[in-house]
Amino acid sequence: xxxxxxxxxxxxxxxxxxxxxxxxxxxxxxxxxxxxxxxxxxxxxxxxxxxxxxxxxxxxxxxxxxxxxxxxxxxxxxxxxxxxxxx
Numbered sequence: 001x002x003x004x005x006x007x008x009x010x011x012x013x014x015x016x017x018x019x020x021x022x023x024x025x026x027x028x029x030x031x032x033x034x035x036x037x038x039x040x041x042x043x044x045x046x047x048x049x050x051x052x053x054x055x056x057x058x059x060x061x062x063x064x065x066x067x068x069x070x071x072x073x074x075x076x077x078x079x080x081x082x083x084x085x086x087x
Contacts (some may be wrong), residue, residue, distance in 0.1 A: 005032060013079070023064045023072075024079050030061040031083050 009032055013024040037054045041047060065085070068076035080086075 012082070023068050024075055027061055027064050027068070027079055028083065030057050030064070031085070033057060034061065 006029060009028040010020060010025050013022075013028045014020075015022050015024065019025060034054060034057050037050060037057070041051060041054065044050070065076065065080070068079060
């Protein structure tokens, strides 16, 4: 069976084999979901409930990135580099 894109993201950002909840992995998964939802909203501009969910996800990702920046700066820089996020 083919691997899902979520699994590929997790493997790239995992700190160890069973890591599914570190900030790095969460940021990667949120980034993929944000991109999908952004594409959805381009064709469904009046979908306000999805827009609200998107804004909540962006805020959560920002909080996780701020945490990484404060505590683990080297991991923060590698994550934003791999995901092409601007800061």
